[in-house]
Amino acid sequence: MTATFVGMPAFPEAARRALENAQQRHNLAHATGTIREKRASVVAEVDEWEGLRLAGAAIKDHTLRHLDDQLLALESALQERGATVHWARDADEACRIVADIAHAHDLDEVVKVKSMATQEIGLNEALAAEGIAAWETDLAELIVQLGDDLPSHILVPAIHRNRSEIREIFRTSMGEVGRPAPDALSDDPADLAAAARLHLREKFLRAKMAVSGANFAVAETGTLVVVESEGNGRMCLTLPEVLVSVVGIEKVVPTWQDLEVFMQLLPRSSTGERMNPYTSTWAGVVPDDGPQEVHVVLLDNGRTRALADEVGRQALRCIRCSACLNVCPVYERTGGHAYGSVYPGPIGAILNPLLRGVGVDEQTDSLPYASSLCGACFEACPVRIDIPSVLVELRGQVVDAHRGGLPKPEAVAMRGAAWVLSSGTRTARSERAAAFAGRLLDKMPGGRRQGERRVLGTIPVPGPGTAWSQTRDVPVPAKESFRAWWSRTDGGDEA
């Protein structure tokens, strides 16, 4: 099972709290607005962008359709080049494998490259329970870890912290776990980065084992790829003697040549750069260069469940670029914590229920409602995941799961996004959402009538959420369509 953040309230409640935090909203609006602009300009540079998106989606679909063969090919390519391949059904098995490798070398610490998969399985906590410290080395992850905090964005996990908060975190906490921050530390980002460089260098130089994820794993050759900015990834992948990479089974791509597509799609979609500063690739053990003991843990943890969902399986194309977060009007206002998962935003709203299953916990079941179905995420997605369609499908599944006995399909539905985005009395829905709903109603199994009720849950209505509208401090849109308001006000920044 994938854990939700412990004690995290369901989306609407968490979103309400987040909306009250003006600092976070300010930071987020600034950050997502900046990345959106950068992305738009570098995407516009590429004439073949649509062709690349189509190819990216098709490569992933092909891989997923033949995932058994692809995984077996990857396994044998890795083994041929001296890597040890492990398979983990769930988070517990994966954490066990990593801990055992550390124990085998008698280690009480490892360094880590930012990786969604290891966050998803709660590796740091599992290792801590075994007496092994896992040091995050990505600057944002370091801020999150030292602040005893939770990540709020896939790409910029500390997006909710501003520079003076970060300075405080460094001053108070660095000394407890290693080299302290310099006395005269200012809140200049360059100064803060320099403090992190010194603090972490000590850890890199003595590290015996590193744990990473991988952005891609090439079945044909056993080549793993890590895409990063700071160089902490290179440090971890190069300096220690032992390297363990935890790789979701959906990360496999068939051939080396296929990377040409993803190495164009990912950096431009993610950080809005033509290319990220550093990308490392390696195939197993490289004699006399880097770690001489290399492990790869192939992780399921709900992915085969998602794969079995005919509509939802496209979510496994995701390359974790976070473009959908940055264009999402709901995410921008609530921040990542409201989603209660390491996968926030539009992708989190579909991926978490797909990985965990619906009808299990209220938090997960509320996520498919964390959207206005405006469609911006689909347009931004480099692998063309039709997130709105999957959301509507999952809403149906949530409602079905709560039929018979459990009281409140509509209450569970909560219309989370509606309350964030609309005035409490406004019942108009965006034309786009209506179009989606109409299209999907016709496709839904069980006929239009059943479908109708499902989708009705998405329409903003006054009612049980009135309490929200009283505390809500989002800009109230004028009487124009959401999309029109959105583009006129630059995502609400000027409203």
Place this chain on the structure above:
Amino acid sequence: MSARDDILAKVRAAVGEAPEVAAVPRDYRRPSQSSGEELLDRFVERVEDYRATVTRCAEGDVPRELERLLDGARRVVVPDGFPWSVPGGEPDEGKSAAELNDVDAVVTTSSVGIAETGTVVLSHGAGQGRRALSLVPDLHVCVIHTDQVVAGVNEAVGVLDPLRPQTWISGPSATSDIELSRVEGVHGPRTLHVLLVG
């Protein structure tokens, strides 16, 4: 059942009966329009866009340019097979990470340059050194020949060997983690000079 067999069985149950998917459309592979000088100009412009510096020079001027770019570095590590002599340069000799941490600069050659993205790729063979060499010192001087510069990512992937370890470098190490304000130099070399030869 082993975890491996279990996962594979679940994969087969999930998609074994699914319809075959369409072939991958490769229409995005359009041959580049630009060539020669245009390509090199773009490469230079895009590398500089990351706040790295680029110097163009003739083959014969490489030693002089290296000396200039390395000015101020007390200790310089030179990988085996580096084609030019670097006065005062030290060979690698399997230096530990801690030893490399006391070295100021590294010189390397490279395998491919990508004009479209301003990227140099090292595949860590002769002249390029093992991966740690171009990582730990704070200054990296990277030499590339004009005929190694290709138009885009498609072409670069086509000539690179997936069995070699690779480092794709686009400017100096950077972070935007603090309020998205870009800071050059976190863990990798804080300064990158590219020397474009020919």
